[in-house]
């Protein structure tokens with residue numbers, strides 16, 4: 001007996017070791033790839049953010065926190081933060097709310113809903129760079145449709161509206177060239193482009209709402225559409241909302257192509273649309289200042305990571321009904 | 323509490339007519355079951371009563387008042403859904419409180435942060451808490467109050483759904499197959515509890531089920547529905563012993579009633595060419611159907627009416643069901659026997675069967691019960 005026990009005890013650790021080795025062996029290729037493709041670039045960017053490296057230079061100097069120091073002291077970067085956060089704070093809530101509203105409306109329609117769905121989703125599918133050209137035309141200060149439409153109101157009763165009255169007197173905004181309007185135009189296009197995507201996500205979420213819950217709500221005395229929305233729809237869309245908000249935030253932080261299309265150099269009038277992604281592109285790629293570009297990238301990653309963590313926490317804590 | 327009356331309700335979904343003129347009166351405090359096979363329109367009828375669906379024609383009245391145009395929320399009915407339909411984000415206590423909050427608190431008072439501090443809200447809220455408390459005590463779900471529906475078993479969810487229905491004082495309770503998602507043992511237990519609840523609340527219950535055992539055991543009256551019509555509505559014992567239609571006879575009772583073809587010519591009734599008896603009153607000659615419950619058939623050696631071989635046996639301990647393949651016939655009959663008779667019922671054994679004609683139910687070829695046709699046994703044939 002004792003002998004057998006001893007041999008089992010002796011064999012067991014070996015067995016376990018062998019299994020562990022095989023497991024590691026099998027996991028290694030995937031781990032290596034993950035490391036190389038996903039983690040190494042981040043680490044490299046992190047390291048470079050403490051240097052003054054430029055592509056083509058044979059060496060570089062460590063500069064410590066100088067790059068980050070610059071980010072938080074120079075007015076250019078202050079404008080970058082203002083532009084980025086303005087964009088995020090405006091675009092995310094509005095595009096989420098519009099997406100939800102559109103999804104609820106489309107969902108309440110029958111077959112015609114599909115038509116609306118396609119139309120609202122068009123801006124998502126269209127390449128933003130191509131659409132930007134159309135927007136640029138429309139927003140042109142003199143020959144653009146928008147200002148020409150406004151001009152038609154001059155001399156009519158519509159002039160009671162202060163905006164139109166001012167425009168007729170002093171000329172209408174330059175839009176893309178106007179430092180007070182540029183960021184709002186950018187936000188508008190961001191919302192226009194993004195809410196269709198949120199709508200599709202919400203439509204998927206709505207299909208998961210149990211129909212009998214609406215009947216239960218009606219039996220329980222929820223008479224208005226708002227009460228049913230509060231009691232059934234909104235809680236059921238909790239997980240979808242967390243996802244939609246996170247995705248919208250990340251997408252808003254990543255806004256780049258509109259800025260690049262409208263203002264290829266400089267990031268808008270008086271740097272009013274100098275968003276982070278554009279700053280990374282300008283510093284890191286156009287001006288070959290890899291160090292400062294990497295520093296902005298690290299900051300960007302921190303924001304996105306932070307958002308993702310909040311999402312994880314919300315999903316696990318607040319909206320998990322299972 | 324109140325009575326209900328449903329008059330000539332029809333419902334079509336596009337081309338398909340789901341309800342074909344249903345009329346039913348439910349008295350105050352009565353427990354009526356709607357029973358029928360799946361797809362016969364039971365849920366549709368219940369949802370029309372509730373006001374969740376509009377009838378194509380016909381009227382619903384609650385307590386004598388027509389409610390056909392009234393929306394569900396204003397009919398003061400409670401409903402328990404087959405899927406329970408609990409709000410997944412609310413705790414058990416909050417779920418049960420919803421009908422009271424929706425009805426007794428104003429929209430402003432229900433607001434999350436400032437609501438509790440508004441005038442009058444405090445008393446209302448404590449009244450609601452008391453009502454929830456007494457409902458949960460009645461259903462013995464006190465320990466579950468802080469859990470979410472996702473953390474409950476099927477039986478517990480079912481109780482919460484019941485609690486949400488009975489926390490206020492509705493005109494009637496509507497239950498749509500509330501036990502169909504429970505396992506067999508729990509179903510038997512909950513069946514008894516719902517029946518007790520009915521006696522205790524003295525409320526009007528309309529109970530939809532496809533399970534004839536539930537209907538038989540719980541109801542004051544059973545309405546047997548098939549193909550969008552109520553075929554018969556009577557007390558359980560009447561439905562079982564005196565069905566007015568062969569489809570009712572076949573649906574109620576397990577195992578199913580045996581149907582044998584009989585022929586009426588002159589005054590003789592014959593089964594498989596043998597004279598069974600003589601009719602006492604003139605009736606139309608032709609083919610009829612004789613229904614015999616499994617317990618009406620008796621094993622007999624002396625002068626059996628039909629003979630056959632045992633084809634299948636089900637021993638339930640307290641009773642034995644045997645399927646007998648009739649000699650020279652393709653049909654089988656089911657026989658209920660006492661355990662003592664088991665030794666005569668080996669598989670393949672030849673047995674003789676007899677029955678008393680007064681236990682037989684006679685239906686015409688279309689399945690309508692022929693109560694007028696009475697058969698008397700004559701001197702020459704002693705049917706055991």
Ligand SMILES: Nc1ncnc2c1ncn2[C@@H]1O[C@H](COP(=O)(O)OP(=O)(O)O)[C@@H](O)[C@H]1O
Pocket residue numbers: 335340358359360361362363364365366367
């Ligand atoms: N909203 C609807 N649209 C079309 N057909 C329906 C609808 N609701 C029910 N039906 C049909 O009506 C019939 C009866 O349904 P139901 O009342 O749910 O039957 P059950 O007796 O099983 O509860 C079924 O054939 C079903 O397909």
Ligand SMILES: [Mg+2]
Pocket residue numbers: 364365366499
């Ligand atoms: Mg049903």
